[in-house]
Amino acid sequence: MMRQYELVERVRRYNPNTDEALLDRAYVYAMRAHGNQVRASGDPYFSHPLEVAAILTDLKLDDATIVAALLHDTIEDTDATKAEIERLFGHQIATLVEGLTKIKKLDLVSKQAKQAENLRKLLLAIADDVRVLLVKLADRLHNMRTLKWVPPEKRDRVAQETLDIYAPLAARMGMQDMREELEDLSFRQLSPEAYESITTRVSELRQHNGPLVQEIERDLREALVQRGIEAEVKGREKLPYSIWGKMERKAIGFEQLSDLYGFRVIVASMEDCYRALGVVHTKWAIVPGRFKDYISTPKPNDYRSLHTTVVGPRRQRVELQIRTRDMDEIAEYGIAAHALYKEPSGAPGVMLSSETRAYAWLRKTIENLSQGLSPEEFLEHTKLELFHDQVFCFTPKGRLIALPRKATPIDFAYAVHTDVGNTAVGCKINGSVAPLVSELKNGDEVEIITSKAQTPPGAWETIAVTGKARAAVRRATRAAVRAQYSGLGRTMAERAFAKAGKSFSEEIIGRAVPRLARSVAEDVFAAVGRGEIKTEDLIRAAYPEWVPPRPEDRMNGAAATAEGWFELKRGHNLKFKIPEGEPQERLDAIPIRGINGELPVRFAPDGGAVPGDRIVGILTPGEGITIYPIQSQSLQSFEDAPERWLDVRWDVDELSDGRFPARILVTARNEPGSLAQVASAVGDRGGNIEGLQMRSRSADFTEMVIDIEVFDLRHLNGIIADLKARDVVSSVERVND
Known part of the structure; x- marks a missing residue:
């Protein structure tokens, strides 16, 4: 075990002005504090902090860091307190030791949330003072050098933790020699063969x-x-x-x-x-x-x-x-x-973090990772930031952007700025238009094309490589979905209040918020849109004296929900009443513009719906509105849940280029070229085939179930008419369900 004077001499070799008295006091204090404690190897426990301090002398660190290394286990494993260490060694050293104590138990095989919270503490402690990281890395290095003395059931856990967290941290801080030794010691334990x-x-x-x-x-x-x-x-x-x-x-x-x-x-x-x-x-x-x-x-x-x-x-x-x-x-x-610089007096001091890009990266990473992520997301994105080699790309103005290998222009856009990523619609790589999913290479010049109308698709989260991009996409997706549900809930609330004959305003809803266990009105509207709060409960919260109509009153005559489009008879039997002529405009119905509108809307999975169809909306909690044509047989499965039925109407401009899903069944002669003629008929009319299933009904005829996208009912009927005019086509009919 290293003697007291030997430690002082190691420090004096690179720092002739070392505070010998401070080092001596720390040596004696730590040795007495650990007393008769022993390590798994049987050596005195004090030998461990002493070896950690020795490793740090090889890095030529300042006195405070060496003293913190000697004391780093005292608060955790002895009767020493921060107050006592501060009294004897000063506030700076006490803070370092406390920072190391907080991150002592980093256990990556415990529950994931606990892992993440411990890792968050580690990074935050390092962000306050980088010397915490230097001591922690030296501590882990000595533990890995003596891993053979650890109980066998713990060795793999310690080695995997080192490979997952500490070696990448050393690499990120530019400490390649330490990184290589940590990796090699871990590899020896985890894969001995x-x-x-x-x-x-x-x-x-x-x-x-x-x-x-x-x-x-x-x-x-x-x-x-x-x-x-x-x-x-x-x-x-x-x-x-x-x-x-x-x-x-x-x-x-x-x-x-x-x-x-x-x-x-x-x-x-x-x-x-x-x-x-x-x-x-x-x-x-x-x-x-x-x-x-x-x-x-x-x-x-x-x-x-x-x-x-x-x-x-x-x-x-x-x-x-x-x-x-x-x-x-x-x-x-x-x-x-960078840890030392010379003050005018010649005494060593800690270098400012702004003088090292590695430390600046660490601070930026912590800032990016602390923006409202769940513990599991924090752990995932931290590892993404730690584990990667890099490619270097440039903006058109020459700004250098460092990204992980396999990064895409999506990652590049978010590295430039979150707003650039959220509004990205395309890119140019070295002057040529390229997909946003392209893999970037060293030296690429990347120009991001943006649009204020763009919001990032949720699928980008699986494409992006960097933690920052994934977190930003996730936040933007959540915000967009919340805005959709909030818009739907507001629309539903306005119409429900109107039907109940009650006034609707933000102020009225604001007074009802506490009764609904929400924080703000937007949360209430989002809950209504998701189906978590019924509109009746919202009205009752705003107007406690209001009495909702009895179920039997609702069932007499035409149901208010669909205003003459269907009837709910006594006994909850659902019957359709298709009126003659065009339906009247229902201004109190929820307007439907398509799946890319402001509401969370999807269409019936087996047959869809198109403008011109008479439609009904079914509210599914957590999923939004599903639009069914009134003739859909699937509506029968909802006849026992009238509260889920919504009155909806189309609100699509005739000149709109939005397409809507429909399904047709084509029976055609089984001969060469029949499929080509069917596809040609659809294409000539401007339809888009989304899916196709073929099945032989007999030796002479083939049935084709075709999912197509059309502008409206008139467009669909035109395609059906053209198909019927083809010689190879025997019959065409629209399919719902």
Whole structure:
């Protein structure tokens, strides 16, 4: 176990002005607080916070972070309190320790809602002070290094949690070395056979190739020196988890991998980076499509480097990363490389979060993920934000947008602004019109075409890749659906109040809201539209003295619901009364404009309805109105629920281009070309075939059940007439049910 003076010396190597007395007090306090506690390995428990502090000294962190590491388990596992730590070590350190205590029990195999709430606490604590994340990552790294001492039933859970949350967080903060070690330790636990197989194969390959890594290092160094470029060249084999990931991603075997070796070329200046790249590309053949310039377009976690792959000696593919020493430090330590700066006095202090893009990304992610999501949605979208490689695209004005691989213009639009995403109707990729579902590639210039009349379809949620886009689509869909139900409920309420002879106004409804257990009038209208509140209950809430008509009164004579379109006789027997001539205009009926209108409307599933049909609306709780033609036999199934019947009317402009569903049954001769003639008759009249079923009734005739879209009843009758005029057609009839 590290001694007190050894810890101080580790800090003094990079920070000569360290507060030795503070470190000594923290060391002694933590050791006494943990007392006789022991770890599963049998070691004193204090050895764990001490090793966490040692890991952080390798990252060259400030005194407060080192002290927080020493104390990070004291509030959780000992009798220590925040007040006592604040008195002894100051408010800053006490806040760090408390932040770590809050997120101590992050358990990703518990119930999903609990997982999400714990993860939310983790991210919020990190957002307050990034050093919470640095201590937490070091804590997890040491726990993974000693995982073999954990009870077997817990090892997989801890390893999976590390792979799901902590390794991606380290990557997002640019701490690649820590990420790789966390991934490799997790992989070793979760897939021991695969880990052993890969390490064995790599070892065999190493013996076969001999000193290949050293040979490439030497050749590279000599080539650069000849051009006057001083460089440090470091080579290594890829780690087992990285190899496994590539095999899984590309669905290939180990023998098919061609770039198991990676090299870092570290030079003095940015100019030397590009000079070194020229040396490499003239010495060895480049692999097309494998060059990436992260210097001109850094990653969101501040990573900068030139990446290229060449065919090296022995025809072996070699990956190269070329960077300056400052870039290398950021690549290795990530956000921790920004954790210190020098004050005029020379004392170390914490760098402002605005100076690191990685931390800015974290804050933005938390902001995006905290906009009213359920716990389950929060967890889903957080993982989406953590798990992805990236592509870099540009707006027409040159703004860089970083997106996950497989992202679409939908994700791009929401990354620009939520309003741009909500109003997107199309896009151009590199100047050419493209579908919104296209997969974006590095360097694409994307222009989003918008329309104020657009609302995002719910299906976009399954197409979008980013958590921000999915959450925004979900919110917009919910808002649109709520607005539809609210509009329907308002219309139903206005007509119900009119039939009851009562005044209707926002003020009257507002006074009734508390009696209906709702917050605002819009909630009441939405509940009425969804069928959760009956219009009778709404009237009674507004006018307590009102007495609804008795059921037997409603059943005498023509029912008020359909005003002469059908009758409900005593005993709830439903009978249709089709009046002669055109029906009178029913101004108090609910206007129907189609499925894309302002109300939640759908049409009868077996036959639909078209303008010109006499129609009835059936209210289905949670689904809106289903429109049936009056002759539909399906209406009989609702005869025992008269409260669900709504008086509806068409409100469609004759010049409207909206189409409506209908179904026809065509009997045609069974001969070549008959289907073509039927389709031609429908198409010539401007009809659109949505679905087709064919069944043989006999050897000579075939029945075709055709779902078509038409403008209105006149349009439908014209198509039927044209079909009957075809020689191959024996009969045509409209189908309802």
